[in-house]
Amino acid sequence: MKTANYKIADLLSTRKEEKRKSFAVLLDPDKINFSTFPKFLEYAAGQGVDFFFVGGSLITNYAIDQLVAAIHEHTNIPAILFPGSSLHIDPSADAILLLSLISGRNAELLIGQHVIAAPLLKRSGIEVLPTGYMLIESGRLTTVSYISNTVPLPRDKPGIAACTALAGEFLGLKNIFLDAGSGAQFPVSPETIAAVRASVDTPIIVGGGIDSYEKAEAALTAGADVIVVGNGIEQNPDLLPEVAACVKAFNRKLESV
Numbered sequence: 001m002k003t004a005n006y007k008i009a010d011l012l013s014t015r016k017e018e019k020r021k022s023f024a025v026l027l028d029p030d031k032i033n034f035s036t037f038p039k040f041l042e043y044a045a046g047q048g049v050d051f052f053f054v055g056g057s058l059i060t061n062y063a064i065d066q067l068v069a070a071i072h073e074h075t076n077i078p079a080i081l082f083p084g085s086s087l088h089i090d091p092s093a094d095a096i097l098l099l100s101l102i103s104g105r106n107a108e109l110l111i112g113q114h115v116i117a118a119p120l121l122k123r124s125g126i127e128v129l130p131t132g133y134m135l136i137e138s139g140r141l142t143t144v145s146y147i148s149n150t151v152p153l154p155r156d157k158p159g160i161a162a163c164t165a166l167a168g169e170f171l172g173l174k175n176i177f178l179d180a181g182s183g184a185q186f187p188v189s190p191e192t193i194a195a196v197r198a199s200v201d202t203p204i205i206v207g208g209g210i211d212s213y214e215k216a217e218a219a220l221t222a223g224a225d226v227i228v229v230g231n232g233i234e235q236n237p238d239l240l241p242e243v244a245a246c247v248k249a250f251n252r253k254l255e256s257v
Contacts, residue, residue: 008051008078008095008127009174012203016225019254023247024051025240026082026207026230028182029063034070041074047244053228054093055082056143056182064090080129084147086117091124099133099177102168103161104150131175131205132168134161136188138209142181155186158195165196176200178224180208182231187215190222197223211239216246 015022025044044052052071054064064081068090071079081096083089089096098121101109121128135145135152145152153161165176176196178188187209196204206219207228219227227247232239 008080009129012129012175012225016203021220021224021247021250022050022226023048023244024053024080024205024207024226024228025049025233026053026056026182026228027067028056028230029054029067030056030061031234032063032067034063034066037067037070038074041071041077044240045075045077047241048248049077049240049244051226052077052079053082053097053230054079054090055088056084062087064088065092068092081126083117084144086113086120089117089120089124091120091126093126095127095129096121097131097133097175097177098128099131100168100173101135101148101150102132102164102171102173103134103136103153104148106148106150109148109150129175130173131177132165132171132173132202133177133179134164134168136161136178136180136192136208138180138187139185140183142183142208144179144181152181155180155189155192158189158192161192162195162199165202166199169200169202173202175203175205177205177207179206179228182208184209187211187219190218193219193222193224210243211236213242213246216243217250220246220250 068079078094081093137152137155180188188206203225205226206224210216210229211232229243
């Protein structure tokens, strides 16, 4: 049974208008220990995680359906697909980030995989979240830049990111995702986030390299609406409550205004 009885797109838009921030945890099926996964899910729910993003650039252990089923069984948190290809679609999820890699020039990831996926998505009834996906240079080669065969946008050229995001919004994309990639040496810079925030009216999702309270706070202050943490939690379990506390503190400030 799907957990969300509301439109996630509406929730993202409403939170953005209210300046309320959200916290998403990215779950890679290749890195899940299913024996301890239920306990992790309950812990994450208790910390106030808003969304689970499910997927990755390269998946060798296809367990997306099991992962989504466990999320639905143990939490009321939406499971949103973060697909690396049209093979990574599971209709039982609550929604899918339909990612168009607008920072690159690989036609397969701009539109090709989407053509293949479209009939399945239509039949499934899953909520589709059209998203402009932008890779930002992070100081090292990441899996996503290698697999996608694209060059990330320069991390010190916020203007290029702003224009790319604006083009995506003009093309009708409803969300912008700025990603430094899993294992990033540097997160997306506050300057880049702020430049994109000034250019578009869509919700902005930011991930990659957010491995501390300070980096989470910097991204939120610059204009991120949703921050995503994945690989960092595997390396430092204390990161989940740390980032959750940052998001809660940011939202409490709004309530006190």
